[in-house]
Amino acid sequence: MDNVTLSGKNIIGLENFSADEINLVLKTARSMKKIIRGKEKKLPDLKGRAIINLFCENSTRTRTSFELAGKYLGADVVSINAATSSMSKGESLRDTLMTVEAMGVDAIVIRHKAEGSAEYASKIVKPIIINAGDGAHAHPSQGLLDLFTIQQAKGRLAGLKVAIVGDILHSRVARSDIFGLTKMGAKVHLAGPKTLLPRFFDFDGVEVHDNVEDAIKNADVINILRLQLERMQTGLFPTPREYARVFGINEKRLALAKEDVLILHPGPQNKGLEISNDITYCENSAIRDQVQNGVAIRMALLYLTLNGGNS
Numbered sequence: 364m365d366n367v368t369l370s371g372k373n374i375i376g377l378e379n380f381s382a383d384e385i386n387l388v389l390k391t392a393r394s395m396k397k398i399i400r401g402k403e404k405k406l407p408d409l410k411g412r413a414i415i416n417l418f419c420e421n422s423t424r425t426r427t428s429f430e431l432a433g434k435y436l437g438a439d440v441v442s443i444n445a446a447t448s449s450m451s452k453g454e455s456l457r458d459t460l461m462t463v464e465a466m467g468v469d470a471i472v473i474r475h476k477a478e479g480s481a482e483y484a485s486k487i488v489k490p491i492i493i494n495a496g497d498g499a500h501a502h503p504s505q506g507l508l509d510l511f512t513i514q515q516a517k518g519r520l521a522g523l524k525v526a527i528v529g530d531i532l533h534s535r536v537a538r539s540d541i542f543g544l545t546k547m548g549a550k551v552h553l554a555g556p557k558t559l560l561p562r563f564f565d566f567d568g569v570e571v572h573d574n575v576e577d578a579i580k581n582a583d584v585i586n587i588l589r590l591q592l593e594r595m596q597t598g599l600f601p602t603p604r605e606y607a608r609v610f611g612i613n614e615k616r617l618a619l620a621k622e623d624v625l626i627l628h629p630g631p632q633n634k635g636l637e638i639s640n641d642i643t644y645c646e647n648s649a650i651r652d653q654v655q656n657g658v659a660i661r662m663a664l665l666y667l668t669l670n671g672g673n674s
């Protein structure tokens with residue numbers, strides 16, 4: 364692991380990460396977390412570096428945490444929201460990328476509704492590209508923060524049973540979690556309505572169930588996904604009430620999992636739909652830890668890609 368480095372690497376998806384690279388990010392995030400919890404949240408490591416957050420889809424957690432992560436490390440960070448930029452006047456993604464590149468930025472964090480947009484950006488401009496979510500394809504920093512949250516709570520990843528429940532089909536989080544978790548030796552169990560599961564799925568270390576009970580039985584971790592209503596055609600499940608009844612995670616269902624099961628949800632939550640209120644705030648819930656760990660992981664990614672350091 365000593366010669367592993369992410370220096371200069373574009374962060375597009377966890378399919379392009381080795382287990383050693385994932386371990387490097389998790390190790391670096393552990394140090395970053397101490398900084399977030401400390402009093403003085405301003406390091407000199409990225410002083411003189413400029414980062415643009417280019418967000419063409421809405422976001423609360425991801426955008427804010429990338430922004431704070433860059434600032435905690437001393438970089439200058441500017442966030443652009445597509446709705447209030449010239450993209451709303453019809454400027455293309457290519458021209459927008461070239462415009463921000465010309466301003467001298469070192470990294471572009473990009474979220475866009477089109478799958479492949481982050482990879483496309485990496486072919487158009489020279490700054491480091493970090494994918495903050497491209498359509499249903501990938502959300503690598505979320506995948507890494509999920510791994511980090513699990514590792515911090517359970518002390519390991521290998522051998523754990525992790526259930527991912529809900530709208531797998533439209534979820535970039537599920538895809539990044541699957542690549543990350545299987546590379547680290549966890550067993551992944553997917554569950555959701557048949558219409559929200561991938562039709563053909565053959566992936567080592569992953570089992571697919573159309574019955575949520577089978578997936579969460581004896582699980583060490585349950586990651587509950589948001590129903591991505593904005594990406595759906597209508598008719599993929601009968602009614603919200605029916606979805607909550609058959610697939611929603613509530614106290615009664617939770618009893619099937621291990622007693623110390625860890626509950627994750629990437630947010631934003633559809634309360635009463637995929638998750639009940641009592642689950643969000645129960646003692647097994649690590650949903651708020653995920654948010655803090657998200658800042659630590661994004662600090663680690665910016666530090667490792669921009670600073671040239673390898674830990």
Ligand code: NCD
Pocket residue numbers: 424425496502505535536588589591629630631
């Ligand atoms: C996720 C996203 O945008 O992909 N949210 C997030 O980044 N915290 C999941 C979601 O929107 O459901």
